Amino acid sequence: MGRLGELEPVPRRSTVEIISDELRSAIMYGSLAPGSQLGEADLAARLGVSRGPLREAMQRLVQEGLLRSEPHRGLFVITLAEDDVEDVYLARLAIERAACRMIMARNRGEALVRLTEALQALVTAAGQRDRIAMSDADQAFHQVLVASSGSPRLERMAQTLLVEARMCLNALQEKYPEPDDLVEEHRKLVDAISDGDEERLLRLIEEHMTDSIERLRTPAV
Template identity: 70%
Template sequence: MPAPGQLRPVPRRSTAELIADQLRSAIMYGSLSPGDQLGEADLAGRLGVSRGPLREAMQRLVQEGLLRSERHRGLFVRELTPADVRDVYVARLAVERTACELIMRGNRGEALARLTPAVDRLAEAAADGDRDEMSDADQEFHRTLVSCSGNSRLERMAQTLLVETRMCLTVMQDVYPQPEELLEEHRRILDAIVEGEEERLLALIESHMIDTVTRINGEHGTVGGDGEVPEGGPVE
């Protein structure tokens, strides 16, 4: 890995990649809602692109599970069922638990430096009572957490899972925890990293995911299906 400050090649991104980023963002923030049909002509006009790279971008999102294809009808933004919600958090638990294990065996100082601003942003949003900004800060924290693992494949998996997480936002607003509760949970995660307490960190991440499924689906089971749901915990 290049040393900090050392020059490295700048990756070139294709038009399809840039379009896919915009579509993910539109799905994440609800500009494209679950169940919406994607019309090629309309989207190509709005984005100012040709249909070739647009089709490539949309197929990427089909492969990621964000869009679904219906024969003779076209592409639609995927709607998440309770089973989908469970699956998203099973996958997130696997990704973030592995990321945490890598962080604890790597540079915890770097993780502290990168995660502290995300917690500060969450604190500001909590103080303002801004739910949308809280959700953005929450996702930034988890995206950064996975990034701190240094594993690019985990980062790619987390990207799609966090978009699907944001798609749950409409449902989650009714069961979202109090700002102070959400902030305190993230502070405990960061404290566990700083103090080198891996077992506590992994337990916090697990309860983080389990409680979200319980809140969204109103279920009283575990994400992994093998234990009791712990009390307390965060959303997202």
């Protein structure tokens, strides 16, 4: 990304990329439910695309780990259990810690502008007490955090993990943080970046992920 306000060419997206995004979104929101089989003809009709780019997009999601291939049976959406929570969030921690270090070393000012905007969207969703909007804004915040690192590889790795994290939350929605708590957790991250306090930022991102693991693993009362 260039300097703030600098115009850059708009990236062109292929049909395969667009289909991949549609499939990820359907998996994330549960319209393609965990464990469900993907019917090629049905999906091609629903998306209004030919089977060639659809197959390529589905194979891309197999490589990402969101779909699994079973010989002689076809493709299925992965199923995540509570045991997967720790693995997902520890992987996210590794990526987001690296992103935080890069932000503090390279482009803290730009990251602060983008994350402040993402935080405001989370504040708005929390004020509406809309759990889906809160989840969307929460995910968008972390996407911006990783993207602000300037590393396309970290961004690619984070993409699948954020979808998997959302799948965990869909199954365990009653354990999602209270709106005010969620906002405060993210506000502290922005404040640490604003203050230039890398040590505090890294501690907060670790607490954010480990607290999520504990919250999602603890039986609901």
